[in-house]
Amino acid sequence: MVEWRQLKPLEWCKYVNKKVKVTAQEKHQYDGWVFTVDPVSASIVLVTVQEKGGTATVRVVTGHAVLEVEVLQEGSEETACWLRDVFTPPGGRILSP
Amino acid sequence: SxxxxxxxxxxxxxxxxxxxxxxxxxxxxxxxxxxxxxxxRALVAMTNKPVQFDMYERVKVHATFGSSDIDVLNFQVSDLHTPIGVQKEALLRCQDVILYSFDL
Amino acid sequence: SCRSSALPPSERPGERRGAEMKKLYGVDAAKIQGMETAMQLTFDRNCDRKQPKYWPVIPLKL
Known part of the structure; x- marks a missing residue:
């Protein structure tokens, strides 16, 4: 695989909404649904839920630590919808307090 | 730049x-x-939340996330719990970090 | 300032940055730049107010 950080935005996009296993430096492995990949740092934002409607856990693997990304499961329309709403701020919260 | x-x-x-x-x-x-x-948006969602940072050398710390610069080189956090005590206000270098995680 | 001398001087929003943003983000450049500016302002303000120190003092990963 071409180095993760060297990929282009359209290539990172192919991972969005899919379930992946990320292998990172120091033998760490994380899996989850890809919400996005930061095009500046190549960091991957993974979301997982224990059960439907439960609390979502967000894990961000820093781009410099990513060694390999393997697709475990394709995304569905349902996944895409659910992921899209994960970070929708309640009540239109804005950046500055 | x-x-x-x-x-x-x-x-x-x-x-x-x-x-x-x-x-x-x-x-x-x-x-x-x-x-x-x-x-x-994910970074904004992390504001004021307890965040765990898995760093190199198997160092794990947790803190309340404050903000990050736009190049994501530094994380500004509060109440950083380190293996050697609590630091009230701290900056973590992104390059030291492998994973950061939080619950929504 | 809270940032050590090891860091590059922070970017100032300006014409050059505007052109870069346009090339990178196209029609959405203004929106992205707006979000980034707000985030950077929060970071700068928090650093001024709280004076955080680097932890660990020496980087784990050079």
Missing amino acids: PRFLALCPTSISSSTGSGSDPVQMGEEQCARSALREGFL
Whole structure:
């Protein structure tokens, strides 16, 4: 695989909404649904839920630590919808307090 | 800027590589925008939340997330619990971090 | 300032940055730049107010 950080935005996009296993430096492995990949740092934002409607856990693997990304499961329309709403701020919260 | 130089070859190669295809370049900009916006929203969602940082050398710390600079080089956090005590206000270097995680 | 001398000087929003943003983000450049500016302002303000120190003092990863 071409180095993760060297990929282009359209290539990172192919991972969005899919379930992946990320292998990172120091033998760490994380899996989850890809919400996005930061095009500046190549960091991957993974979301997982224990059960439907439960609390979502967000894990961000820093781009410099990513060694390999393997697709475990394709995304569905349902996944895409659910992921899209994960970070929708309640009540239109804005950046500055 | 260094950030632009790091990102620029992508857009240059896509615009010159296939005979200056403006459609492809537009698609790439669109993809980059969507990805970046999602990431910035995730960072905003992390504000004031307890966040765990898994760092190199198997160091694990947790803290309340404050903010990050736009290049995501530094995390500004409060109440950082380290193996050797609590630091009220701290900066973590992104380059020291492998994973950061939080619950929504 | 809270940032050590090891860091590059922070970017100032300006014409150059605007052109870079346009090339990278196309029609969405203004939106992305707006979000980034707000984030950077929060970071700068928090650093000024709280004076955080680096932890660990020496980087784990050079």
